[in-house]
Amino acid sequence: MPDTNSNNRPTHRLYTVNGESDNARWTDIGVAWATRDGKGFTLSLNALPLNGRVVMRVNDSKEERKGRR
Template identity: 65%
Template structure:
């Protein structure tokens, strides 16, 4: 979930997504629901960029 815009955005982890083997969909596991209804799914960053 993302609150705010641009450099002021704050990301809250509420779940995870895994791409299907055929690349045509995702399995999504939510551990919480966003209160504002906005959910953003992006490609994961490479491990070295996750600091």
């Protein structure tokens, strides 16, 4: 069973991405963290995309995310 206690903070953020390159629109849709056995991830989604793609990125600081987009 995955470890979902408060000590296991999310290590990744989930985005749905529509478009390509500079025209891509990234929407934050959730978080992910490694399971206790290290063989998978637990996903906590706030939304499900109907189109586009889902991208999982390392959870970095807000300042770094702002600079990326």
